[in-house]
Each structure stands twice: as C-alpha cells, then as structure tokens.
Amino acid sequence: MTTKIRLGISTCPNDTFAFSALINRQVDWRGLEFVVELLDIQQLNLRLFNNDFDVAKASFHAALLLADSTVVLPSGSALGFGVGPLLLAARNNAPPSNASQTTLCPGRHTTAALLFQLFYPHTTNIRHVVFSDIMPELKMQKADFGVCIHEGRFTWQNEGLGLVEDLGTRWEKETNSPLPLGGIVASKLLTDEVISKVQTVIHESLMFAVADRNSALPTMRHYAQEFDDEVLMKHVDLYVNQWTEDLGTVGQQALQTLSDKARSIGLISNDKSALQVFGQ
Numbered sequence: 083m084t085t086k087i088r089l090g091i092s093t094c095p096n097d098t099f100a101f102s103a104l105i106n107r108q109v110d111w112r113g114l115e116f117v118v119e120l121l122d123i124q125q126l127n128l129r130l131f132n133n134d135f136d137v138a139k140a141s142f143h144a145a146l147l148l149a150d151s152t153v154v155l156p157s158g159s160a161l162g163f164g165v166g167p168l169l170l171a172a173r174n175n176a177p178p179s180n181a182s183q184t185t186l187c188p189g190r191h192t193t194a195a196l197l198f199q200l201f202y203p204h205t206t207n208i209r210h211v212v213f214s215d216i217m218p219e220l221k222m223q224k225a226d227f228g229v230c231i232h233e234g235r236f237t238w239q240n241e242g243l244g245l246v247e248d249l250g251t252r253w254e255k256e257t258n259s260p261l262p263l264g265g266i267v268a269s270k271l272l273t274d275e276v277i278s279k280v281q282t283v284i285h286e287s288l289m290f291a292v293a294d295r296n297s298a299l300p301t302m303r304h305y306a307q308e309f310d311d312e313v314l315m316k317h318v319d320l321y322v323n324q325w326t327e328d329l330g331t332v333g334q335q336a337l338q339t340l341s342d343k344a345r346s347i348g349l350i351s352n353d354k355s356a357l358q359v360f361g362q
Contacts, residue, residue: 085276090120095232096321099322100158112282124210142263146340155281160265169185178205181204185228196349197253198229236313262340263321268281337359
C-alpha cells in the first residue's frame with residue numbers, strides 16, 4: 083500500500099533544480115506517492131501553518147515557529163555564504179531611519195523579514211508583498227525600501243535602484259556562520275520510516291540534477307519568472323551547495339544561531355522547541 087505525500091516546494095530555481103528529477107519521476111519514489119504543489123515561499127509558509135503539507139520547503143523563520151510539529155530534513159536546504167537578501171532603496175542608498183518610511187518584505191514568516199527586523203528594528207513601517215512585486219513597486223516609488231530575494235540578486239542593478247546593504251554579508255560578519263534561508267520540513271505525524279524514504283528520494287533527486295545539470299532546465303524554465311538559462315544557473319550556483327546535500331554540523335549550528343537571534347528580538351518565544359534535523 084502506497085503512502086501519499088503532499089509535497090510543497092517553491093518555484094525558485096534552486097528548488098525546481100533540486101526537485102526536477104522527483105517531479106518527473108527520474109528517481110525511484112520508493113513506494114511513496116508524491117502529490118507536488120509549487121508555490122511562492124510565503125504561500126508555502128502559510129499552507130504549512132494550515133497543515134496542508136506532509137513535507138514542504140519553508141523559510142527557516144517559519145520552521146522555527148513550526149518546530150513543535152516538524153523536523154528539518156538533512157537535504158534540500160538553501161544555506162550558505164553570499165546568499166542573503168539585499169536591502170534596496172527606491173531613491174538612494176541611505177539606510178532606513180524613521181517610521182514614516184515603508185519597507186517591503188517578501189512575507190511575514192520569511193527569513194528575509196526576520197533579518198530586516200533583526201538589523202533594522204523599529205525603523206520603518208513594514209509591508210509584506212509577493213517577492214516578485216518588490217522591485218516593481220520600488221521602481222514606481224510606492225515604498226522607500228525593499229528586501230530583495232531570489233533572482234533579484236542578479237538583476238537589481240538594471241532597475242535603477244540603490245543598494246543599502248547585503249543583509250547576508252552582515253549576518254556572516256556578525257555570526258561567522260552561513261546564512262540559513264530555508265529548508266525542507268516534514269510533519270512529525272509521519273513515521274520515521276516514511277520520513278527516511280522521503281529524505282532518500284529528495285537526496286537522490288538533487289544528486290541526479292547535480293550530475294546532469296541540463297536535465298533540470300526544462301522544469302526550471304517552466305516555473306521561472308522571465309529569466310534566461312544563464313541567470314537560472316547562476317541562481318543554482320549560488321544556492322545549491324554542500325549544505326543543500328547535507329546540513330551537517332555546520333548547518334545545524336547555523337540553525338541554532340538563527341534561533342538564538344530570533345529569540346533575542348522576541349520573534350519566537352523562549353518555550354518553543356529547538357529545530358530538530360532528522361536523523362542527526
């Protein structure tokens with residue numbers, strides 16, 4: 083009897099790259115039946131809070147809030163150096179300074195929003211929009227600042243915007259740690275045997291794409307906003323790395339550091355469970 087797994091992943095290129103072989107059944111599903119949905123990361127976060135998925139990509143900010151009911155899988159995370167969100171300005175590169183200003187963030191539970199609140203607490207009004215709307219709204223000067231994620235790291239200079247700060251670089255300087263952006267979480271209602279199978283399938287899907295990068299391009303193109311193959315692969319080169327294959331001890335320590343920082347500014351309560359990495 084097969085076990086159905088409601089799987090949610092984001093449409094960003096690092097996920098469509100890593101999960102392409104799973105989506106297209108180019109790896110063995112090991113007796114599981116995956117029902118896959120691809121959504122914006124904040125939509126995934128919200129759906130996870132509604133218990134709509136058995137396994138899904140989540141911002142690590144959301145994962146911290148879901149730690150009582152989920153475990154983090156060792157494979158599939160976006161974590162590293164030089165991968166952080168950029169704080170952009172509509173008019174110049176002066177930093178946020180007062181409550182009359184507005185900063186666009188890509189979702190209440192995103193790690194990008196957590197970082198902005200960590201480094202610029204109580205400086206501006208925060209408005210949450212879909213990540214792909216941030217640069218267009220800044221160009222139209224509908225806001226003063228925006229926290230830019232995903233492919234925007236490679237295209238913002240073409241939009242006439244100013245760079246205030248690379249929030250990931252600041253994280254690295256203050257913590258000496260890679261920045262944990264998002265990872266794959268699995269419901270604790272699943273058995274360890276099922277979670278182990280899911281982890282194996284995800285790892286094999288990722289390694290299939292790593293071994294044959296072009297095999298993932300059709301899936302990546304299908305879900306990309308409007309970017310060419312070169313930009314898509316730059317995204318993969320930036321966000322898919324050794325910690326995507328296995329978080330390991332460095333990845334686990336980075337998650338603990340993020341948890342400590344979130345607690346320090348009251349974004350998660352002290353009684354919340356720590357993030358647990360499955361099998362580690």
